Amino acid sequence: MSRPGPRRGAAFFAPLAVASGLGFFGCESAISRIDPASPRFAKLAPEEIAALRRGRADYIAKCSGCHGLYRPSHGGPDYWEKWVEAMAQRSRLTWFERERITGYLVALSGH
Numbered sequence: 001m002s003r004p005g006p007r008r009g010a011a012f013f014a015p016l017a018v019a020s021g022l023g024f025f026g027c028e029s030a031i032s033r034i035d036p037a038s039p040r041f042a043k044l045a046p047e048e049i050a051a052l053r054r055g056r057a058d059y060i061a062k063c064s065g066c067h068g069l070y071r072p073s074h075g076g077p078d079y080w081e082k083w084v085e086a087m088a089q090r091s092r093l094t095w096f097e098r099e100r101i102t103g104y105l106v107a108l109s110g111h
């Protein structure tokens with residue numbers, strides 16, 4: 001019988017702990033605001049800007065209960081669509097909240 005010793009366990013888990021620490025923020029000020037002057041949003045209508053802002057607020061309100069908030073740049077569009085869908089039920093999102101949160105995260109995602 002082979003039992004993994006404590007040193008082997010620590011060596012295995014340490015890189016995981018470091019990796020999951022990256023891009024993980026408990027503090028909402030690290031979560032990008034929507035700046036309408038940014039070239040990225042310059043062409044958007046005021047109601048689209050408002051929806052993105054609402055999406056940010058929903059993201060902070062609905063997604064910070066169990067784990068820290070991930071920066072939008074943590075993943076690309078596919079990553080966010082997949083994860084918001086996976087978390088929608090746990091967060092009891094309405095359809096509108098889910099659309100806004102996905103819209104916000106995708107708009108500021110890492111590409």
Ligand code: HEC
Binds near residue numbers: 063066087088091
């Ligand atoms: C009820 C608790 C809970 C809520 C609320 C919640 N999450 Fe999660 N989340 C988890 C757990 C637990 C995991 C670990 C993976 C799993 O169990 O699927 C996770 C994992 C994740 C991951 C994977 C990170 C990675 O790359 O490994 C992302 C991204 C994420 N959540 C985003 C969100 C978003 C966005 C919301 C809001 C819509 C949200 N979470 C709300 C519990 C929650």
